[in-house]
Amino acid sequence: MEVTFTATRQALLRRHGLVFIAPGAARASERHLQAIEVELAQLGYVLSWRLRQRLATLEPDELALHLRFVATALAAQVGANVRYKPLFRKFPEDVPKDTSELYLRKVLCHFLQVEGQPCVFCRRVGTTHVLSPCMHVVCDHCFDGENYSACPVCEHHVDRSSPFFKPGPFLARSLPREKVRFKLLDLGEDLPGAAQALVQSFCARKQVMSSVDATDLQAVVGEFGEAALAWLPDKIAVRENVARIFGVLLGKCDAMATFAVARAHLATATDVLRLLAAYSLADPSLQGETVRRRIERPLEGTAEARWATKLAQLFPGAAATEAATPAAATKPAKTLHPYKMVSVHTYRFKVAPLRRPLRRAILAHLESMHPVGLIEDMLRHRSYWQWVGQFLHPHEYADRFPNVARAFAVVRKRAPDGTPAPQFVGFHAAIEAAARAGDAAAMIERLKARPGELGRRFDHALRVAGADAAAQDVVISAFTAAAPRLANPLLLTLRGHLPTRGRPAAVRVFWPKGQVTKGTSAPDRRAPLSPGVIAAAGEAVERELLARFAAKPGFENCVIDEALRDIVVPFNERTASRAAVSLPRGSRVALPAGKVVRLFLHWCQPEGGRTTDIDLSVAFYDEDWQYVGVCSYYQLKFEDVATSSGDLRSGPFPDGAAEFVDVHRERARARKIRYAVMVVNNYAGMSFSQLERAWAGMMLRDDLGGSHFDARTVELKFDLQGDNGVFMPLVLDVAESTMHWLDVYATGQFALNNVATSNQAITKICPEMIGYFASGVRLSLFELALLHAAARGRRVVVRGADGLRGFTRDGNESAQQFLRRIRAGERAEAGALPGVDGPPVFAALFCGDVELPAGSVCYALYRERVVAPIAASDLLS
Template identity: 35%
Template sequence: MVALDADLVGRGYLLTTQLRATLARLAPIRLAELGDGLLARIDHLLGADREHLPLFRRFPDAVPDHAHVLYSRRIRALLLNQPRQTCAHCGRRSTEAGIGALAPCAHLLCAPCLDGLEAQGRGARCPLCGTGLSAGTYLGEDSSAGRKAAEVSGLDQALRPLRLVSASQLAAAMAEFHRLLARRTPLSPQDRDDLAALLAHAPADLPQRLPERIPLRETKAAVLAALLRRDGAGALPVLAERIDTATDVLRLLWSWSGAEPDLLPATARRLRLRNVPRPLRRGLLEILEALPQATLFEDLRRHRSAWLRAGELLHPYEHRSRFPRVTAAFVLLRETDLRTHEVGREFADPPAPLRVVEAGEHTRLGFTGFAGRVETRLAAGDAAGAVRVLAARPGELVRRLHHVLRVHAATAPGAPLPDGLAETVAAALARVAPGPLLGAYGRLRGARSAGERRLYFPRGTVSLAHAKEDHGTVVPAELSDPVCALIEAELLRRGAAGGERYELALLDEGLVDLVAPFAERAAAKTLVSVPRGSRQPLPPGDRLRLFVHWMQPEHLRVDLDLSVALYDARWNFHGLCDYTNLVHGERAAVHSGDFTTAPPPDGATEFVDLDLDRLERGGARYAVVIVFSYNDVPFEDLDEAFAGFLDLGATPAGGRHYHPRAVRQRLDLQGDAKVSVPMIVDLADRRYTWTDLNTGADGGFHSVYRHQAEVGALSRDVLAHFSPENRATLWDVACARAAACTDEVAVRGADGARRWRRGAAETVEEFAARLRALRDPDGAVAGPLTDLLAGRRAFVALVNGDVPAPEKAAGTLYRLYPGPVDAAGEELERWTAGDLVSALTPG
């Protein structure tokens, strides 16, 4: 147990009382298995389960034999560097130096816990391991050798407690399950993994536990496929009740076959559809037959190639007398020649909305769908007519708002919004999902200019980005401002729709730098879920270490290259640090050396150290981090590949080049991509923009010098696209919820916390506008924030969770980075960024 304690502390984690007691009751062999597994999971999370040896061993410049000695020495060094640690018994972090290491076992215990144990007559032994405590209880000051160890250890942060899952936390896991099912925005990779794990352990009465509606189609397909795998054809009644579009059936078939139900071409290329048993085949055809005919035809045409493959499994022509609508849909889809095919005579007089089309020597069925009607009106400049058609599908209307307003501005320059458009848009906004709502808000509120560069993110399994000049008609402010006002009013309405009220809201000004999550389906798995496009401060200090690690399959050589492209303030190419130029300037950037192969079991790792001061003094403003697949092998063909950065200030002096405790961010390199741009560093502001982007590249032999112009142009476009005035941010989302749900808001900024109170005669809209602009505060917050929150129901949205855990606080908590606030009770419900956005789901 002490050896496990030491290994966990070395990784920045701490066993709490219940978990340690549970592990201590295990047989030694079982304990070793579980301990090794726990350490392996943590190492994998931090990327430390591989050897990370640079090619040049002296980069960047040219075990004790007893477990208890190791653990005690690390704890002493930890307390000397950072006395405010987490108590292993209560799990709370001390706000003062009221915590110590028990003698002789060195387990961390706070003074209140020790006093409580003594009052219960249990103060003579350690509550974790049962060791008898020495006189004086706490370990005394260490020797000079211990202080020397503290200097070189780098142990200067609070340990993160590992807790035993209790019955109440199992209930919290089920609550998380229902939150994921209620999400109306695409799930991130971490959320999809969580959902799969929860489905694998779902109780037998899962159908009865499901909510009345699962709004996200991909999530619904994953749940129904899990039911199908478990219950077979017995799940058909649940499927018939839940499926309401033909695309739901297609997603179900993909999930049934073990693929993501995203219906993307990249997924289709790798997918081999699983055979469908005959009872299930008939059941699915029956579900399709019961759908409205017009939407059935349109849904099949929207995903034509995927449905052609699905039709090979469903055999619809075999049951044409029983399922005539489905047969007609596949006749339309396959463009069957009615003159020569045996089903032709059955559709000589097709039902509306189908029609017979003569095309040369062939006769086929024809159909004009929803999209065709919209495009016809937009091409004719009839914006009002297009809106009337789009009103039937609110999501499509909101996604096309910018296009509709552009058409109106081009055909009627200077004219106000068409009559009835504002009312139609307001009605659509009340029904649309949060994603399109926030997307339209970000697109319309920013200042636009003719010929501006626009960034596009095509739907896919990876986040490819393309930019081009937009010479279309600029939407004037007199058209976009009224629509933005409608969206802001809708955000406030949704913030209050749940009826949940708080006594207080605590927000962080830094939320303005966090972009509201979008396209999470294509996001990479990361250690910290920073939304794409967000700006965050770099770790303190002047040096940053970048890394990439990969391991190739046995049959394939893969050469990844970690590179840094440097640009000045005008985005002129300034220099590079990569395998062709190992040292930039006066050691301002140093590359560890180029590995051209990464065989298992350890793979290979490349590093680049950046001296931020030297780079800035040398004239560089931006450092763009890039990972190339030199020999043109896509990342998805690798056994493992990830990149990220380390905080060198948290790395022990003279220690390993890659220390797990120093990892601040990592992302998995994935998908059919060969060039990844994880982040862009602003050397002047000491901040980085988390981009998580891939760019197209063909031909192999990739290098920074070859792609310098494309990388610079893309990076410039990315920073412009993700500026706060051009995107909806978590500040917008949090302000809407806070203003709608409470009359008192505290905002923490760099210069302290200020307070906003809603006046007696002030409307919610006026209060929200004042709060959003941080205008006219009602005074400063006196005293610690934890006292402000104690005993109150609060909505808390922070970037860093470094607020001490408040006593008896309840409500909702979002934080990006973990901290002491995580030790708050379960009454303070944890939310992710996706939960914040999903809370804006229409009632």
């Protein structure tokens, strides 16, 4: 018997709740099946009847193997695959109330406590123990060995075989008593078919995928290899997806045969560059990477000192670390060679081996492109092409591919013979020149050749046109004509953006390309647009979207949850944190009353990696974002509002470390607190991205006893990523009992980050982000689902807090008229959810707590009983 739980099976289990098991010839006992149900229930999952029946046909050993695979994958998704041991093992009980007194005790113990001497506090003899490897001497009378999981003085992990650490009967914690919403696991029948459908849904995406989706796409394509080539459509909308797919296939299949298929999808030089990056196992987003480099600094008075001064000017934010090599330690002080650690952002990757036939095929494909477009595209990524050119050797084929040789000469600024390359003026330079001249007509004339660029610069062109009615008409006419060629995500962005342009925004928020989002903002100095312009453009956008959605398969019935009004349409997913629940940035989620919010953090250093200290804190603010208090490592308790589980200052491999903070929202509200900000600070050591693993999340608890971590109550679990020192994932609005998902980072300091040092960033970024999304500038998933329903459905049921409202489309009613009537609530009737035995439905649900007919298409933010839901990004296709 051999059972292989591949990456494809894991992806379909995580995403769709499907378990693929071939029928067996045995009969498992009821006791074995009940044991499986109990173990999965501890993770918050329940078996469907079909899946249970299939499991009953397996041998006990095979059954156990499947259970191990499934449980391991599901545990990893919610963060239950590690043991959570906070510093204070009795948390939330027995956490010291006075953090200052505790700190003083630790300092005195560090400097004064000596092995074999009476305790400096209680004066007892024989109660002290030396902990290894930190060598701190601690008294088991002054520090509770039952309560501590690490050294009480330095808070680093130590050898727990010391007699200081005492077991306690309460430490074998059971599951708490919680009200749980279980998620359904169902039987999958056709693994290749499900994999093909998943790949094709990724290929249909109209915007860059999240890191979770990108990883799953590459895993499935890599597993099925050449078979996946037959699944690919004639057109793949997102060019990064093209690179990811063919980059994997180039390494798995015959390179020349694969490239022959890929050529049809590589329209620009950047497409080729992305493909080379993906083939080399690098990031095809071409964002570069930040590396830490050690640079020796010359001694004062030497000839190199001036260079060091210049270096300091170039890298003002880099932290200096004075150090000496062991060999230099015995030398006079003047011969020591201190060094400086600097962060350098590079635009290159380790290029995979390129055989000569593949190099020639790549150069031939570049040669087939328009010469001017080739040069302009390569200049967009000049550094990358300068690097990749060293491996393509275009000068060897200058006679055969002259356009490519000329393009590389422009990129390198010199021809192979050393002569200067010709000057080049590109498309974007001409657009900027027209904008500076105030010539909107010239801008539009250039932009017509690139509809996507026209859509992105539409607002800019209108501002250049100013009050000139004729120029405005030119811009609007060109935009209306280009609308059928604009991508859905761009149209949806404009659908949310345009209605807000009648007046200046409180603040402009930017979303630059990068590994993470940093909350970049500026005052809004744009001139408002006229109501007529906004109405005309908005009408064109909505009409085009409805026409596209109407071309998709229709449904007799559609069901939409009104709770999706607070969930934002996904955007900028490249920077989204890897999460168990794909909650789009900017969304608001209502929190049930009476539950305590337990925030959690886990990190683990790589084997042999530097000691790393990450801190979990909660900062509290009033209505006006004035600082009220904090619960953190330097204040373990904030009144009766919040309690920390203590500060662990290392996360050694393989177990790592964990921290918790409990937040009582009702008590916070009683003290006039409005906002509680979750803050994850990188205090010292390695960056988030360098760790073996690092994640955080939020539980909603009824019972604070029992296990510190309860997978059944995890509402959010998200990875820590990037190199930034301060992460502000979410804000609790205790007055409105809601959670704002921000998923935003701040650069912070090189080290020693905490709420005190981050307060300025918190009080700037958080209110700006909350205000930005509250303005409606980003479309909600409710509005997007409504566009689908009005275009594709005959009956639409809107499920809200006040019940079900139904709308039936008249025979001669257009999709646009139907949409407006649903929005206005006109002629609403009593609604009812469709029966399970009826025809398929289209559904967009906040909670997938209903059973739908077979063949239905359903998006559900929280999957629950829905099997094989689509992703929110699929609604943009």
